[in-house]
Amino acid sequence: MTLSDVIVIGGGLAGLAAANKVAEQGWSVQVLEQSKDDAYLCNSRYTGGLFHIAMDDMAGDPQWVKENLEKTTRGTTHPQLADALTQNARRTLRWLSSLGVRFIQAGPDGLRRNSLSPPGVRQTGLNWRGRAGDVMLRTLGDKLRAQGGTIAQGMTAQRLLMGADRCEGVEVKTATGDVVQLHSRAVVIADGGFQANPDLVKRFISARPDRLLQRNAGSGQGQGLLMAEAAGAKLVGTDRFYGHIQHRKAMTDGALWPYPVLDSLACGGIVVDETARRFCDEGLGGVFITNAIAQRADPLSAVIIFDEAIWNGPGRDWLLPANPYLLSAGGNLISADTLTELAQKLGLDPSTLVDTVTRYNQLVDEGTASDQPPRSVHPYKAWPIRHGPFHAIEACAGITYTMGGIATDAQARVLREDGQTIPGLYAAGACTGGLEGGGEAAGYSGGLSKSAVFGMLAGEAIDQYLPSV
Template sequence: MSVEPTHPQDADVIVVGGGNAGFSAVHAAATRGRKVILLERGTEDMAGGNSFYTAGATRIVHNGLEDLKSLVEDDPRHAETVVPPYSAEEYQADLEKVTEGRNDPVLTEVLIKEITPTLLWLKSLGLKYRLMYERQAYERADGSYLFWGGLHVGNVGGGEGMIEDHTRVAREHGVDIRYGHRARSLITDDSGKVIGVRATTDDGDVELYAESVVLTAGGFESNPEWRRKHLGEGWENAKVRGTPYNQGDMIAAAQDIGAAAGGDFHTCHSVQWDALCPDNESNRALTNRLTRQSYFLGLLINREGERFLDEGADFRNYTYAKYGKEILQQPGSIAYQVYDSTIRPMLRTEEYDMPGISVRRADTIEELAAQLDVDQDAFVRTIEAYNAGVDRDVEFDPTVKDGKHSAVSPPKSNWAVPVENGPFYAYPVTCGITFTFGGVKTDDHGRVLDEQGQWIEGLYAAGEMLGGLFSVNYPGGTGLAAGCVFGRRAGSLA
């Protein structure tokens, strides 16, 4: 909606959305002396966007453990730890591989070049980082630890700790955080420049005016109608892992004033998610712990008793964000992760040992099948065929792609340990949607562009609203990395 700019400015910069990207923009603006208002749809006890629900993992470029010590908190295990370097070339190759080459090359270059200095900047402001032993390393026989998969660093306290740190830093810099404000539309002047935001609160509608507006309000994964429209039939049934507030409001608001769509609206980040936990959507207490991400160590079997993908195709970090879709497409949108007693102790404690977890246990495969909603005979045959196909001459090593395979169809290419020692365990999983890949089109500084490629003056975007980096899949930890980098970029200009 266009108005004459007759209202005094409430702030220099308004940031819409209080997740990792939003706070990164807030810090960049506030440390430049800008007066900043942060609008967060959630109340204070529901704030933080999707970032609150994450494990806090962030993919960065580094030269190994000695290089990382300037970033991460001290840990006595460091003396016995090996962290392989992760180069810019590896980062780029991983992004290109998992997105099937659909990642924007300019945005990719900026992300890779700036992520490490950006995290060091955030640390200098007061955020805390650590090595993620429980998620990205295994203890070896000699007591040492080896990290794998290119993703090594995360926030202390996970997503909850990240948002707590971000909020504290913002308040230290005098940022005005306004909870319970659902931004609904953008205000423009007669030239088309964005000069403010309209929001709805419990006390009614408000209009706030500023020199610049930064949109970091997430995608549309919490909107079942939008999911069905853009992702396809059946996606309305996916479980929302994170915030219930990402309805696509500000994507629509930006498009209403001429913003071009950016990125892939037809794919998303989705994972294997506890299918039967009674509170398995937007769970603030369990957050990320409802994921089931040790699947590469076991088997995935559907209701028809059949395997349907290669569980060991690659490190978890490069497959987990696309396998939720594979589960959604199975009969009943459910499958079962199956393990035996040999592998069970290696499953992530934070995901497989918590109270109330959905699990079935039995002393034999036949007894396990009888407890599941599966074709029991096919289930048993599938495991027998898999066991018969395992190459038992190759040593199992979860820290590398060990080539220990099972010659079945589909194959299991790595980490193929026979499922033969009782008791046996089955974990029912469904599709948990994390975030969508489509948003608004921007340049490499987060300036929102119209259909002619021109900047809509006064308007920026970052985080999940910035389209173009991801399609089909993404390497674990790049979502938070992009939020930090492009949030900071937008806030540095706004």
């Protein structure tokens, strides 16, 4: 039975953007949301609400925005996806505003120029109710219903219904446990990444998913990715994720995540493993370091090493900086007057830590050092570690959303392994890959911008597709 022209899997930003665009063009649309709660959890509801591209103004000149994106992703982003994102960014913000989503300028920099209103609370821990993403999702849901669309909750998508040449609907498990087939003329997968699925995280990202901090809403199980893969879709960039470095106590203490993050300290100082040696280029940024930590044999072995100058320099940088918010939230520094004493407190080999810091300082001073990973200096300055007191923070990798997933074209159409589209099947948001690159060079483009722009584009592409079905 055909219940609607279009079925959208997932009620986050990407799904509601796609559904609203479909509805305003006159097509019937139903959103399937697995949670039964009114304020169903997803990363879009947790968000602090900063709409940006590559940590800067997404409403800037499109060519400049694209160049910034390519620099951040180090040339690995798919050119057509980068064009689609940057050429449609301004238009997407205007369209969301027309639906009732409110934006304010929350700060002087590009990162905060397009912020949801009311903004996220400037506090550590989770503070999402009645703010930012929570208000945005309620607004978009109300608008969808006003346009004739529906949101069916307690519906878990299990399998795509594939005809001879196109996608024809979804098999779902209802809140009562019944399995039903919902037929439609097009399907949009928008159920988020696979960060909360330990089997998929182990398959693609880390041998020890149990030792990563789930810095997310816990709703991203990757079911959409698995369904698309079973239907013949290509997967891209699945080995990287967006996340931040957190205090290790955040694994058990919710007051220490999602903020403060320790990225600026790690980028200013060094990160060592259980052997007291560096293992990555800290100058490539917090997202890069977080991925490098996750790939260690033991992701809970990483320690950030720095001195008082770094604590009072980079340590005070960015949103809710470690200095002073880490301490006020219940985290701690491990401090000592000498590196030898610091190593002893950490259970590390003192001579190795002293040698690591000595060689790192040589790298900072001279640009080269034997037996050391390289150290980029752009965009993050390398600070020497010279004068006590010396400090350490035991860290962990916080995974927010996976940056890779289902391959799509610039119209959000799902692609097969051979590059051909699967008619009637679309995907948007964190379940997709290709925009944020892959491999070690992967860089963060921005979760809200990615979801909103490609959700809107999916709806527009469906409007062009449906008359031909």
